[in-house]
Amino acid sequence: CRAIVEALKPMKVSKSNVSYTIQRFKETNSFADRPKSGRPRSVRTKKLVEVTRIKIHRNNKRSIRKMALEVGVNCEVMRKIVRKDLGVKPYYLQKRQFLSDATVGKRLERTKVLRNWLKIRTRISIIWTDEKVFTLQAAFNCQNDRILAKDIRQVPVKDKTIFKRQKPASIMD
Known part of the structure; x- marks a missing residue:
């Protein structure tokens, strides 16, 4: 010794x-730990943790509540499995403007024209208005739509982003 x-x-x-x-x-x-005393886990078992890990791997946009309902456990138990046992956090999806190469070119061109136009007309006041247009683009609520991941930087951009178009198809034209 x-x-x-x-x-x-x-x-x-x-x-x-x-x-x-x-x-x-x-x-x-x-060298393993000795058997612990106390009540064994009855719900948050290794089997349930593994089943949850597979479900998240298959679809990481699945909500914790829905997974809890599918398995038949309390939401708090599922939340502990996801956060403590698997080390995964729910992240908000990020909103971004959808920009194609053609759109980027048009924006650059129009910006230059608008800046030149405003340089000439210094005493002009611009009024911006907004009207209600019903679009066909799906509604997005970041409180409801989340993604489960250990680190948001590991998730591909297409999976963690909701792309919005500037002029989506609309019902009112």
Whole structure:
């Protein structure tokens, strides 16, 4: 035991830690933890954690509540599995404007024209108006639509973004 303690001194491992580990190995023939006392888990089992991991891997946009309903457990249990056991967080989907190459070119051209026009007309006041137009683009609510991931930077852009068009097809023209 002393030789081991001396060898581990540069790593700053205490003598009590070394003797405790040796004693545990003699008792259990393994370095694994001893069996814990207390009530075993009945709901948040390893099997349920694995099933949840597979479900998230298949569809990471699935809500925690829906997964809890499918499995038949409480929402809080499913939330603990997702956050504590799997280390996954729900992230908001990000809204972005859909820009094709043609749109980028048109925007640049129109911006230059508008800036030149405003340079000439310095005393003009511009009034912007907005009318209600019913679009065919699907409604998006970031409170309802989320994505489950360990880190949002690992998710591909097409999966974590909702692209909106400037002029989507509309009912009122």
